[in-house]
Amino acid sequence: MRSLRSEKNIRHYKSAPYLGIWDFYVLLLIIFLSTIALKYYLAPEEGKFCTVYVAGEEVLELPLSVDTKTEIPGTHALLTISGGGASITENDCPNKICIKTGFVSDAGGVIVCAPNKIVVRISGEKSYVTGVHG
Amino acid sequence: MKISSKKVALTALLTATAILLGVVESLIPPIFPALPFLRLGLGNVAVGFAAIALGCPYAVLTALLKGALVGLIAGNPMMIIYSLAGGVTSAIVTILLINLRKLSLPVIGVLSACVHNLMQLFVAAAMTSTAEVFTLAPVFLVFGAVAGFGTGTVQFLVIRALPERFFSF
Numbered sequence: 693m694r695s696l697r698s699e700k701n702i703r704h705y706k707s708a709p710y711l712g713i714w715d716f717y718v719l720l721l722i723i724f725l726s727t728i729a730l731k732y733y734l735a736p737e738e739g740k741f742c743t744v745y746v747a748g749e750e751v752l753e754l755p756l757s758v759d760t761k762t763e764i765p766g767t768h769a770l771l772t773i774s775g776g777g778a779s780i781t782e783n784d785c786p787n788k789i790c791i792k793t794g795f796v797s798d799a800g801g802v803i804v805c806a807p808n809k810i811v812v813r814i815s816g817e818k819s820y821v822t823g824v825h826g
Numbered sequence: 827m828k829i830s831s832k833k834v835a836l837t838a839l840l841t842a843t844a845i846l847l848g849v850v851e852s853l854i855p856p857i858f859p860a861l862p863f864l865r866l867g868l869g870n871v872a873v874g875f876a877a878i879a880l881g882c883p884y885a886v887l888t889a890l891l892k893g894a895l896v897g898l899i900a901g902n903p904m905m906i907i908y909s910l911a912g913g914v915t916s917a918i919v920t921i922l923l924i925n926l927r928k929l930s931l932p933v934i935g936v937l938s939a940c941v942h943n944l945m946q947l948f949v950a951a952a953m954t955s956t957a958e959v960f961t962l963a964p965v966f967l968v969f970g971a972v973a974g975f976g977t978g979t980v981q982f983l984v985i986r987a988l989p990e991r992f993f994s995f
Contacts, residue, residue: 712928
């Protein structure tokens with residue numbers, strides 16, 4: 693009453709290696725597909741608001757839809773909002789890292805100026821960074 | 827097809843093992859408290875074992891009984907629909923891949939767990955008629971892949987360690 697197929701299966705899986713060459717191909721395919729899927733899944737959300745903190749205190753919140761140039765209160769930094777993103781265009785810090793950071797428009801994006809303790813955060817509609825916007 | 831009593835007995839034994847594993851699994855606290863329905867799926871070890879040692883109809887039977895009875899014993903009747911849909915499709919995928927004899931058991935476990943979870947998402951989407959459940963898909967797939975690799979490894983070890991006279995006739 694021996695079923696040929698299950699006998700073959702038992703013999704094969706008794707001696708099969710833990711991972712073979714086909715497994716390697718399949719795992720490679722899975723990793724490839726999941727990388728592509730992840731790219732779509734983690735597609736950056738468009739920023740809607742930018743919030744400015746100086747020394748940890750929130751001092752300014754601006755919508756990214758209106759182009760403006762604003763001096764951040766209490767500092768000499770100039771915040772430029774244009775084309776749905778923000779950048780710091782002028783500052784008196786020594787290294788100008790904040791200016792070199794350039795234009796930031798994705799939700800979750802940050803511009804930091806360490807010497808002047810400025811943090812500019814971009815948040816989207818569903819931001820978990822700064823909470824709920826009206 | 828001739829049905830041998832030994833095969834029926836082994837099917838019953840494997841089904842009992844699968845139900846036991848499923849019930850024990852539902853007793854341990856959930857791995858992610860936010861998603862209590864994510865479980866390890868150790869019962870699929872028994873289904874895979876049935877697919878190797880007994881063949882297609884016995885494995886499908888094991889999966890059917892496991893899905894229905896674990897839902898009755900440990901969960902609510904709604905759970906039966908989910909676990910049957912996932913369990914039977916993943917059992918069919920497991921059977922096909924095992925009879926292909928190209929892939930090894932951990933990778934078969936990964937693939938069938940992914941099919942299982944995707945099928946459950948489809949059922950959930952159909953029953954609540956919302957597509958939003960698919961935002962959970964990455965969590966489901968990653969967790970399913972890890973759990974499937976684990977159960978596949980258990981299957982691999984069981985097949986290696988168990989003397990052949992226990993399941994070969």
